[in-house]
Amino acid sequence: MMHMRKMVKGLILILLVLIFLPFIYEINFYNEVKVRKDFVKNMTTEKNDGFFFVYETVKYPSNVEIIKLEKKSNITLGMTTDPWNLNFGVIPIGIESRRFINLANRKEEIYKVEIQIYGNISPMVDFDKNNFILRKDDEVKVTALLNSTLSKGTGKFMGEIDILSKRARMPFFNVIL
Numbered sequence: 001m002m003h004m005r006k007m008v009k010g011l012i013l014i015l016l017v018l019i020f021l022p023f024i025y026e027i028n029f030y031n032e033v034k035v036r037k038d039f040v041k042n043m044t045t046e047k048n049d050g051f052f053f054v055y056e057t058v059k060y061p062s063n064v065e066i067i068k069l070e071k072k073s074n075i076t077l078g079m080t081t082d083p084w085n086l087n088f089g090v091i092p093i094g095i096e097s098r099r100f101i102n103l104a105n106r107k108e109e110i111y112k113v114e115i116q117i118y119g120n121i122s123p124m125v126d127f128d129k130n131n132f133i134l135r136k137d138d139e140v141k142v143t144a145l146l147n148s149t150l151s152k153g154t155g156k157f158m159g160e161i162d163i164l165s166k167r168a169r170m171p172f173f174n175v176i177l
Contacts, residue, residue, distance in 0.1 A: 039119060039160035043085065052173050056165045062121055063158040064088035064097070066148045086161045088146045093154060101142040101163065105134040109167045112177040115142065119159020124150045133177060134165075 040059045048055045062085065069092035088097040105111055111134045115127050128143040144161065151157065168174045 039158060050169075052169055053166050054169060058163045058165075060086040060161045060163075061158075062086040062088070062117070062119070062125070062161045063156065064121060064124070064146055064148070065090040065156050066093050066151050066154050067091070068093055068154050086144060091146075091148055093148050093151065095148050097146045097148070099144045099146075101144060101161075102139070103134060103142065103163070104139045105136055108136055110135050110174050110177060111165045111167050113140075114164045114166075116162045116164065117159055118162070119157070121146070121157040121159035124148060124157065125159075125161075 040061050042061065044059045046057045046059070048057075064087070067090060086099045086101070088099060091097050101115070103113060113132055113134055115130050117125050125144055125146050128145070129140060130142075132140065134140065166177065168177060
């Protein structure tokens with residue numbers, strides 16, 4: 001009788017591990033930091049289906065040219081207004097520049113949104129909102145702020161800004177978004 005109880009407890013433990021193993025793997029896959037060697041040239045979208053969640057990533061090129069402002073010099077500031085990139089243009093060292101990311105959820109599902117930045121531009125860029133939930137009909141305006149005083153001098157800085165969204169395959173998993 002005692003041997004049977006131990007065997008049942010062992011089987012329950014094995015069953016629990018088998019049930020939660022895909023979930024643990026998927027969490028680690030989503031949170032894994034990926035090293036980037038090159039960056040997208042245009043807005044790019046990727047979609048991945050996991051066992052519990054669906055992941056979508058929108059990738060934008062991002063760069064800035066930081067220049068030194070000489071006394072009595074005329075400069076032309078570069079601005080980028082293309083909706084397919086998050087470039088900051090040409091700015092003098094010591095200046096801040098902003099870009100805006102408008103996000104909206106028009107679907108029934110709930111999404112968790114995370115913004116990541118890669119490249120040598122990343123130490124200079126910060127977001128006023130990150131790691132948040134978008135519910136149906138939510139609209140969020142995220143400010144990407146580039147502070148050129150955080151650069152290591154003048155020059156061209158490049159990278160990529162990724163907007164990751166995650167939604168549950170089944171409404172039950174919304175509680176763990």
